[in-house]
Amino acid sequence: MAASGGKHRVVGGVVKQITKTNFSASLPEMKAHLDSCDFVAVSSQKTGDFGASSSQRHPWRRVLPIDTPETAYLKSKLAAESFELLQFAICPFRLEGSKVVAFPYNFHLFPRDELNIGMPSYSFSCQTSFLTSMAREQFDFNRCIYDGISYLSRVQESLAKERIPTPQVLQASSCASPSVADSIFVGRIKSRVEHWRKACKEPNNSADGSLVNSLRKLILGAETFGSRPCLSIDVCSDRQVQLVLEAVTLISDDLVPLVIPDKADGSKAVRVVIACSDEDKNLLMSEIQNAEDEQNLKVRGFREVIDLISASRKPVISYNCLHDFTYIHSKFLAPLPPTLHEFMCSLRLVFGNVLDVSHLLKEISPLRKAKNIPAALSYLKRQFFVPVELETPLQAESNCNENHGRNVLRITQLFAKLNCLLKVSPDCQPLSGQQNMGIEEYANIFYPTCTGLQEREDENIGTLIDSPRKVSTCNLVFLWGFGGTSATKLKRRLESSHSIFSEDFELQLLDSSCAVLVFWRSGVAEELLREFGSGSSALASLTSEGVKAAGFDAYKKVCRLGLWDADLAYSLENVLTESTTVPFTPSHVYWSNEVMLDLNDL
Known part of the structure; x- marks a missing residue:
């Protein structure tokens, strides 16, 4: 922002x-x-943002002009998971x-x-x-x-609902071919609920005393849902839930069954609430819906x-x-x-x-x-x-x-x-x-945008960047092992080391350990990589000091494997030692001098 x-x-x-x-x-x-x-x-x-400053520890983790949409996504993914x-x-x-x-x-x-x-x-x-x-x-x-x-998140909400029991009003679905055990279970539940409902509907006999009334409620297992009497029925499976719902619907329209999932082991309970009238039942349903909406809003935030x-x-x-x-x-x-x-x-x-x-x-x-x-x-x-x-x-x-x-x-x-x-x-x-x-x-086109360009603007800062040049990833070479130096000095050193560097090329530092070269004539980068791979004596002045080179496929593999917590040179070394290979499909990037680093800032 x-x-x-x-x-x-x-x-x-x-x-x-x-x-x-x-x-x-x-x-x-x-x-x-x-x-x-x-x-x-x-x-x-x-x-935070990995493109916030070139002085960070691993500046190559920024989205750079040499990044394809795939590598830019992997870097953006890293930032989203970090900050x-x-x-x-x-x-x-x-x-x-x-x-x-x-x-x-x-x-x-x-x-x-x-x-x-x-x-x-x-x-x-x-x-x-x-x-x-x-x-x-x-x-x-x-x-x-x-x-x-x-x-x-949506995924976290699904997990949260499994851990937080929320009462739900469900309609009974007919059980196909009920067994003898099902019939016995429904009859037992029906008898229990009818006995409880009758006791709740009967006027309270003050002559019995508060102790007797309390004992009656305790024996019946009666509770309250808000100000309304309710009865909780423990169940062991989804089938028993449906059987309880079926039994309740056979008794009276003033009963509202609520299914309450248990957050411990998945077993459930059915809470049966009595409404005193049709208006009270509509009010109860509205209260249940409002409570569910409020809980869902609290979960989603x-x-x-x-x-x-x-x-x-x-x-x-x-x-x-x-x-x-x-x-x-x-x-x-x-x-x-x-x-x-x-x-x-x-x-x-x-x-x-x-x-x-x-x-x-x-x-x-x-x-x-x-x-x-x-x-x-x-x-x-x-x-x-x-x-x-x-x-x-x-x-x-x-x-x-x-x-x-x-x-x-x-x-x-x-x-x-x-x-x-x-x-x-x-x-x-x-x-x-x-x-x-x-x-x-114009929709759903996500081109990489270099996050190294600061969004903390100042009118004294230049308002335009250099025009980027489209280049194939086949024309890029990553170079490391050259020791600390500036991009200008490194380019001069390369130009005097081998005739291949007489070609038109540019060089930029990605961090203190690694540079990237772009050759404007096709085929030169592949030729240079072959020279490094064959141990050509013409490159002895570089290889003797430990200078190594790799193509864009190695860089892409570094990003895919997530080898972020090291200098780019170390990460490239790691992927070169692996025997696994990934098919490399050339693509295009947009070269820009905005990626140039100053070693004094690293």
């Missing part, structure tokens, strides 16, 4: 701050806005000509084990640069920890918002979707699958159309070099006439001056401007006199 720097103009508008205190009350309002909107923008604030979300902003909005009507909400989150079931409380990593930036924005960590909204966005089927707008949606999937849906293809298939089941603003920027040639959201907005303002008026009708609150969550408004504003140029239609129906593109033309 982009933090608003002191020199950068903050996008105007009220962002409603949501904590555990006002979460339940805000859901109906937010759902109404979701129903009336065209799109939903999302943004999040995390406790935590502390804020999640959503902004339902609709486009009305040149006006954008937006309803931004910023949810404060904290993974608290409120149900005492061991979920989702777990450890997570933090980066001091992120916490410092949040503190600079006056982030209230106390409010986050004590009043932040907890949540469970913030994930209720994710489910509402999913149910709305509205297109979701984000910036760097691959990075953001690995977090969303990991925290709110299920553990991340091992491959990009499985991840995309799983995500499509929840969000039909996701639009990446960074991909839309590439559709407009001059904006392909935009470094971040403010840079793109600034360039659009200077070069294109795309008037967009942002309106946020949410009522101002006491905390409306907080800047938290405003990045979602920047994403909303940027998308609205891009939409004016690209004519993206949410319902795939072009307006009269215009050629709108269906949203499917």
Whole structure:
């Protein structure tokens, strides 16, 4: 999430701050806005990011310009499993000509084990640069920890429901071919319930005294459900549950059976409640449903918002979707699958159309070099006439001056401007006199976005990156064992070591131990790898010092095996010693000088 720097103009508008205190009350309002909107923008604030700084211990774990979508996904997966979300902003909005009507909400989150079931409380990593930036924005960590909204993923919710017994009203289903034992069991239960019901319906005889009445209740096994009398019947199987339900329905309409699962071993109980009238029975059913809804909301927590966005089927707008949606999937849906293809298939089941603003920027040639959201907005303002008026009708609150969550408004504003140029239609129906593109033309395209580009903007920082050059992964060579040096010195040293380095090539450091080379003429990289593999004497000046080389397949294998906790050179050494091989399919990446490191920062 982009933090608003002191020199950068903050996008105007009220962002409603949501904590555990006002979460339940805000859901109906937010759902109404979701129903009336065209799109939903999302943004999040995390406790860290491997692309936060080039001075981290293993900077090659950033998503780099040399990463394919597959390797970028594996790095984003690592980040999502390492760091935590502390804020999640959503902004339902609709486009009305040149006006954008937006309803931004910023949810404060904290993974608290409120149900005492061991979920989702777990450890997570933090980066001091992120916490410092949040503190600079006056982030209230106390409010986050004590009043932040907890949540469970869909998978965790399923596990939680097995551990938390919740009464349910179930209809009896006829048992096919009941046995003699079934008939005896039903008769015994029917007799017991009828005797208990009769005793409850009889007027209380004060002459018997309180002791006698208490003993009668104890013998009958009577309890209370709220203010209503009830009777608990222990059962040992699902079949017995159905037999009890069948017996109860044969007695009277004023009896309401509740099935209560047992969290210990799966055995259940059926609690039979007496309603004094039809109106009281309807009230009881309503109370049971409300209690179930309240319990479900407590279990899901913030994930209720994710489910509402999913149910709305509205297109979701984000910036760097691959990075953001690995977090969303990991925290709110299920553990991340091992491959990009499985991840995309799983995500499509929840969000039909996701639009990446960074991909839309590439559709407009001059904006392909935009470094971040403010840079793109600034360039659009200077070069294109795309008037967009942002309106946020949410009522101002006491905390409306907080800047938290405003990045979602920047994403909303940027998308609205891009939409004016690209004519993206949410319902795939072009307006009269215009050629709108269906949203499917741009949806669900998750290109890697280099997370090394800082989102903590400053107007003094350059707004454009170098134009990336498309290159095949077959033209990349990873080199290590050369000792500490700068990229410039290493390139000069290579140029004087072998005639193959007279070819046009570039070199960049990925960390202090490893560099990557790109050759602009096809076939040169393969030739260099063959020279290293054969132990060519022409490379003796390098190999004698321990310099080694590998192709992109080795790098891809490092990412697939998750060998993150070491220098890249050490990880490459490990995969080269393994005998297993993985089929290598060449693909393309976009080379950019943005990946260049300064060893003084490592």
